[in-house]
Amino acid sequence: MSTQPGKSPTTLSTSEFLLKTFEIAPRLPSMIFNLIKGLKSIGGKTNNSWGLELERIAAQYPQNTAVKSPDGALTYRELNERANRFAHYLISKGVSRGDIVTLCFENRPELLAAYCGCSKVGAIASLINTNQRGDSLVHSFNLNRGKVVLIGEECCEFFNEARAGIDLSRSTLGMLRDTGQFQPQDITDITSEVERQNGANPSTTKSVALKDTMAYVYTSGTTGGLPKAAVIINKRALSAMFWFGKFVMPVKPTDTIYIPLPFFHTNAITVGWPPALYNGAAVALRRKFSASKFLDDVRQFQATHFIYVGEVCRYLMATPAKPDDHQTTLKYICGNGLRPDIWMPFKKRFGIEKIYEFYGAAEGVGVFTNFLNIDYSVGTSVTPFAIVAYDTENDRPVKGEKGFLKKVGKGETGLLIMEISEKTPFPGYSDKKKTEEKIFRNVFRKGDLWFNTGDMLRNMGFRHAQFADRLGDTFRWKGENVATQEVEKAIDTFPGVKQSAVYGISLPGSDGKAGMAAVIRDENAPLDLSGLVAHLKTSLPKYAVPLFIRFVPDFEWTATHKIKKTTLKNEAYDPERVREELYVLLPGNETYVPVSEEIHRNITAGTYKF
Incomplete structure (x- = not known):
């Protein structure tokens, strides 16, 4: 590989390409055989689905563990039976192929069972991002109205806060118990009703087709604005089964794939879970990622694979290193966004044999995969x-x-x-x-x-x-897409603001981009910075609240009447370059404070844990 001075390799040499190709030669016959087998499974057959594959695996590996979590474990027989009960419940409520079922749960086994139950009926699982609040949350519920809306008890509090704006006029609303501490009001606890349903495979599963939509995943993509519903079809989910489970990664029935990421994101449902299910292996999950519990989970669940996003890897590298960090069952990791500066240190510290970095959008065409295990690369794509x-x-x-x-x-x-x-x-x-x-x-x-x-x-x-x-009007922060138009809308509605422009800027030691807003004041109204913070925290997900604000007299505009953000991004939060008022929201603070030279030095040194 050749590199730019002081940077990671940027090009691939002929010798390294040939060496990496030679290294996978022993696996090549198996890879090609399984690729052909997988392509046949989604080629000639029109009626095949996630639900049908679950029934096949449950029959083949009934006693294999399917799900591991702090909330309990399920074998494939138990997962299939629980999914069947959800399916029969949905059928009893009039749900049929093509209908939408809204699922709003934290990462727990019930979410996976309900998702599989939807697939068995041919219903579309609309997976709500439980980090969303305000307009984004309401929009996600209303964009694709569920014929049945299922809320986990753990999500009832924020659901009730947004409920007034959610159209439930034609929906059956139900709650699934969690700890039993929440007392539902105006929402029916359906836990017992689901448990009483038939555990046998429903007849509907065999009629579900590969081309049928099986899920909506809410993403702000790259164009900004409120979330859009990316369409996941059965064919894509089944393609991921053999692609990631046979061609890219070696996965055996005795393996466990650890997925501490939310199951309303594609890394979980189209990258991590499919290869596990396809091979009769287990998925291990936890409700929310915890860097301090990572190795405990890996050891407890005997994880062999780990599904990541780059930000998660950086959090792990920020924890105190121990001499035995590499002494685990973990061999392979697969995900996206692992940055070059921590690529090799992460690999060495945790004893990782292979990094299967990939690139692909939730709604995109094709995928890049690093199946040759080339460092610093997202790999290649077999599609044009x-x-x-x-x-x-x-x-x-x-x-x-x-x-x-x-x-x-x-x-x-x-x-x-x-x-x-x-x-x-x-x-x-x-x-x-x-x-x-x-x-x-x-x-x-x-x-x-x-x-x-x-x-x-x-x-x-x-x-x-x-x-x-x-590119565009979206950037990533804390593993989430931040839609600039949504943030600008929240800022622009606050008293004292005439107009704003939001963009992402780099912070030392952080993946993604932190939010920054350039604001033109409304001269006819005062602007309360503490009130602005409170307003933004109420209106936006936590990760979308801008960390920096600068005030400008006006914006530069392109010929097509778009705000020019390039100069703003380049000047970032440097008080030497920003001549106007410049503020930062420091960790734990409830208001923006001026960026002094000392604060700027501390930010540059990575002192603050944003």
């Missing part, structure tokens, strides 16, 4: 893709003389686009307008269609790539 030149200042792709887009060379960075075709369809969002916004037309020839990922990748050569940055 291109990395094209992009003008970041004017926020648009670069076109050549004939009006088509231009591909970048080896070592160069550009916008990743992926071809849309019959073999690589783009399911899109439940909102057709949002779907159309993600499509590029006439890219390299008249009539072709390409999916705009909204992400910048570096061409490493040999069809391999390295993640570089995210």
Whole structure:
């Protein structure tokens, strides 16, 4: 590999590519055999689904542990029976193929059973992001109204806070008990009713098709605004079973895949869980990720695989190191966003044999996977893709003389686009307008269609790539997509604000981008910074509240009337470059405070744990 001075490798050499290819040679026959077998399972057959695969595995490995968690364990027989009871409950409420069932739970076995129950009926599981609050939460419930809405007891408090704005006029609302401490009001406890249902496989499962939608996952994508519902179809879930479970990673029936990530995100339901189910292996989960409990969980659950996002790995690296951190059953990790600066230190500290970094959007076309185990790379894609030149200042792709887009060379960075075709369809969002916004037309020839990922990748050569940055009006912080339009809307409605522009900036020692807002004051009203913080914490998820605010007299605008954010991003929170008032929300504070030279030094040194 070649590198830029002081940076991680940016290109892949011929010798390393050949060496890595040689290393997987012993697995190659098995990989190809299982790939062909998997492709056949989603090719000729039209009626196959997640629910049908669960029934197959439950029959083959009835006593294998399917789910491990601090809330208890389930064998595959028990998971299948519990899913059947949910399915029969849904059928009793008139739910049929294509209907929507809203699920709002923390990571516990009941969520997995309810999800499987939906699949057996052919219903679409609408997976609510339990971190959302305010308008985002209401929007997610209302965007795809559930015929049945199931709320975990642990989520009732924030659900009730938003309930007035949620349309439940045509929904059956039910609560599933958790600890039993919450006393429900105006919501029926259906726990006993579900438990009384038939535990046998329902007849509906065999009629569910590969093309059927099985889940909605709420994402702000790369265009900002309120969450969109990314469509997950059965074919994608089943593809992930053999792709991640046989081709990419070795997974055996005795293995355990540890997934401390929320199951309303695609890393859990389309990357981590499918290979476990496909092989009769177990998934281990916990309600919320805990860096201090990570190794305890790995050892208790005998985890062999770990599904990550980059931020989680950085949290783990921030915990005090111990001499035996590497002495576990953990061998393989799979996820996205592991940054180059901690890639090798993480691998060494925790004794990881292989890192299967991947790249893919919840709603996207195709996926990049690092199945050759090349360090610092998201791997390659077996489906058509291109990395094209992009003008970041004017926020648009670069076109050549004939009006088509231009591909970048080896070592160069550009916008990743992926071809849309019959073999690589783009399911899109439940909102057709949002779907159309993600499509590029006439890219390299008249009539072709390409999916705009909204992400910048570096061409490493040999069809391999390295993640570089995210474009558009969305950035990631704390493992979540932050939609700038949503944050701007919350800020702009507060007294004393005329207009705002929100963007992400880098912080030392942190993955993703922290939120910063440039604000034009309303001269006719005072602006209370403490009140603004309280307002934002009420209106937005915790991760979306901007850490920095600067006040500006006006904005620079593009020819298409968009606010120019490049200069704002470059100046960031540096008091030497920002001449106007500059404030920061320090950890534990309830108001923004001025960024002094001392505070700026502490931020740069990574003193504050944002």
